[in-house]
Amino acid sequence: MSETTASETTATVPRWHAAGDWFDTCKCNVPCPCSFAQKPTFGDCDGVLAWHIREGNYGEVPLDGLNVLMLGSFVGNIWAEHTDSYAAVFLDERADDAQRGALQMIFGGQAGGWPAEMVTMMAAEMRGMDFAPIRIEVDEDLGGWRATIPGRVEASAVALTGPTTPEGARVQSTNLPGSETGPGQVATWGRATADRADAFGFHWSREGQSSKHITFDWAGPD
Numbered sequence: 001m002s003e004t005t006a007s008e009t010t011a012t013v014p015r016w017h018a019a020g021d022w023f024d025t026c027k028c029n030v031p032c033p034c035s036f037a038q039k040p041t042f043g044d045c046d047g048v049l050a051w052h053i054r055e056g057n058y059g060e061v062p063l064d065g066l067n068v069l070m071l072g073s074f075v076g077n078i079w080a081e082h083t084d085s086y087a088a089v090f091l092d093e094r095a096d097d098a099q100r101g102a103l104q105m106i107f108g109g110q111a112g113g114w115p116a117e118m119v120t121m122m123a124a125e126m127r128g129m130d131f132a133p134i135r136i137e138v139d140e141d142l143g144g145w146r147a148t149i150p151g152r153v154e155a156s157a158v159a160l161t162g163p164t165t166p167e168g169a170r171v172q173s174t175n176l177p178g179s180e181t182g183p184g185q186v187a188t189w190g191r192a193t194a195d196r197a198d199a200f201g202f203h204w205s206r207e208g209q210s211s212k213h214i215t216f217d218w219a220g221p222d
Contacts, residue, residue, distance in 0.1 A: 013110070013111045013112060013221040014059030015059065015219070015220075015221070016056070016057060016058040016106065016111060016219065016220050016221070017056055017218065018053050018055075018056035018063055018216070018217075018218050018219075019054060019055055019056060019215070019217040019218070020051065020052045020053045020055070020056070020215070021051070021136070021138045021145070021213060021215060022049070022050065022051050022052075022180065022214050022215070022216050023049075023050055023138070023145045023147075023155075023157065023190075023212060023213040023214070024047050024048060024049045024050070024155075024180070024211060024212060025048050025155040025156070025157055025192040025195035025209070025210075025211045026045050026046065026047030026048075026192075026195070026211070027040065027041070027042060027045050027046055027047060027204070027206070028040050028042070028045055028210045029041045029209065029210060030160065030189065030209070030210045030211075031173075031189055031210055031212070032045075032210035032212065034077075034078055034079070034178055035177075035179065035187060035212060036177050037077070037079040037080070037178035038077065039077045040077075043075065044073070044074065044075040044076070044084070045073065045074060045078075046071075046072065046073035046074075046197075046202065046204060047071075047072065047073075047155075047195065048070075048153055048155035048195060048197060049069065049071075049072060049180070050067070050069045050070075050145075050147040051067065051068040051069070051107075051136075051216065052065075052067050052136040053065065053066050053068075058099075058102030058105070058106065061098045061099055062099075063099060063102060066092045066095055066099060066103065067092045067134040067135070067136045067147075068089065068090070068107050068134070069089070069090040069132075069134050069136075069147055069149065069153060070090070070107075071088045071127075071153070071197050071202040072085075072087045072088075072124065073085070073086050073087075074086070074124070078122065078178070079121070079177075085122055085123060085124040086126075086127055086201075086202075087122070087124040087126055087127065088126065088127040088129065088130075088200035088201075089107065089128075089130075090129075090132040090134055090149060090153070091104065091107075091129070091130075091131050091132070092131070092132075093131040093132055093134075094133075095131070100131065104129075106218075106220070111221055112220035112221030113219055113221065113222070114181070114182040114218045115220075127201055127202070128199075128200040132149045132152070133149065133150065134147065134148075134149055135149075138213065141168070142159055142188045142213060143159050144157060144159060144190070144193075145157055145190070145211075146194075149199075151198070152197070153196065153198075153199065154194045154195075154196045155192070155195055155196075155211075156193045157191060157192045157211030157213075158191060159188060159189070160189040160190050160191055170188045170189075171188065171189040172187060173186070173187045174186055174187075179214060180214060181215065181216035181218075182218065185214050185215045185216060185217070186214065186215055187212050187214045188213045188214075189210075190212060190213065191208060191209070191210070191211060192206070192208060192209050192211045193207055194207055195211075
C-alpha cells in the first residue's frame with residue numbers, strides 16, 4: 001500500500017462508494033472508551049475490526065459483498081496522543097484483480113474519503129497484508145455479528161442487553177465522539193463471545209469484552 005499525494009489521488013482515483021457493516025471485538029470493558037474519544041480501559045487496546053461491503057463500486061469495479069478484516073493494537077488515545085500502533089490487513093480472497101486493487105486503494109487510504117483520514121490519524125506500522133477466506137455475518141436485527149478466518153481469526157458478539165432493555169431493542173449510540181467509521185453513523189453495542197487472533201505477530205484469546213457494530217457509508221476521492 002504505497003503512499004500518494006492528494007493531487008495524485010484527485011487525478012488518478014475514480015469516483016467510488018462503499019457502504020455496509022463494520023464491527024470490532026476488543027480488549028476494553030463495555031462500552032469501549034475509544035468510541036467516546038477516551039483512553040482505552042487498560043491504557044492500551046488490541047482487537048479485530050471487520051468490514052462487510054453491502055454495496056459499493058470503485059469506478060466501474062463492483063465491490064458488493066466483499067469483506068475486509070484488520071488486526072490492530074495501540075497504546076494511549078487513538079484519537080489523540082498514542083504510540084506503538086500496529087496493524088495487519090486481510091482482503092477478501094474472492095476478489096478478482098481489479099477488486100483487489102480497489103480494496104487496497106480504499107482501505108490503504110490512497111483513494112481518499114474517510115479511510116484516508118483514519119489511516120493518517122492511526123499512523124499504524126503495517127505488519128502484513130494477505131488475501132484470505134474472510135467470512136462475515138451480521139444478523140438483520142443486529143442481534144449478533146461474527147467474522148472468521150479459519151485458523152487465524154475469530155470474532156463474534158451478541159447485542160448488549162440488560163434488566164431495563166425492552167425485549168428485542170438494541171442499545172445504540174448516535175454522534176459518537178470517536179466513531180471508527182466516521183461521522184453520522186449509528187453504533188449498536190454488544191459483548192464479545194469470541195475474540196481470538198493468531199497472525200502477523202498478534203496473539204490473543206478472550207471473550208466477554210466490548211464489541212460494537214457501526215454502519216459505514218463512504219465516498220471518494222474527495
